[in-house]
Amino acid sequence: MKQAALTPSVLFKSALSLAALLAGVAAAASPDGKALFTTNCAGCHQATGQGVPGAFPPLAGHVGNLLAAQGGRAYVEHVVLYGLNGKISVNGKTYNGVMPAFGQLKDADLAAILNYVSTSWGNKLPSGQKPFTSAELAKYRQDKKTPAQVNALRPKTVK
Ligand code: HEC
Numbered sequence: 325m326k327q328a329a330l331t332p333s334v335l336f337k338s339a340l341s342l343a344a345l346l347a348g349v350a351a352a353a354s355p356d357g358k359a360l361f362t363t364n365c366a367g368c369h370q371a372t373g374q375g376v377p378g379a380f381p382p383l384a385g386h387v388g389n390l391l392a393a394q395g396g397r398a399y400v401e402h403v404v405l406y407g408l409n410g411k412i413s414v415n416g417k418t419y420n421g422v423m424p425a426f427g428q429l430k431d432a433d434l435a436a437i438l439n440y441v442s443t444s445w446g447n448k449l450p451s452g453q454k455p456f457t458s459a460e461l462a463k464y465r466q467d468k469k470t471p472a473q474v475n476a477l478r479p480k481t482v483k
Pocket of ligand 1: 361364365366367368369379380381383387390400403404408409410411412413414419420421422423424426437438441475478
């Protein structure tokens, strides 16, 4: 039987299919932040991120302010890991509800959700901030906070 010659063109084509395969593996490995938000968060904060005034605070037009405040990035990461309760005020409206913890999700899933939330509905990461990583979430997972302790971490400058 005649063997396929390893011409440069054959080698190039195999390199291309290997690259495509690896890209596929990478895509499958990085979680879909939008899908995870829809499953875990949209029931309360809504698919639009607008929340429900008086019950569930908006994330749209708001998360950027939280992240830009001193300590705000760590606070937001603690909120998803440990939940939140106690009084907060967002755009002059008071909320005194209970958000459940999402620590049962993987660090990479939580990072993907926060990356979705911080770049959707017109939200932007404050300049100089990099996307959320699993390593960041893994670090705060060691803290073991209660939802009330998370409330105490909320930046006082965000009203
Ligand atoms: C069962 C309803 C519910 C779900 C589900 C939920 N939240 Fe919340 N979330 C709340 C409530 C209620 C608050 C305000 C808690 C309070 O009043 O102390 C809140 C607060 C927040 C805050 C802090 C807002 C601020 O100004 O301090 C962030 C950020 C947030 N949620 C993100 C998320 C993300 C991301 C998810 C999905 C992983 C999620 N929430 C899922 C109900 C929910």
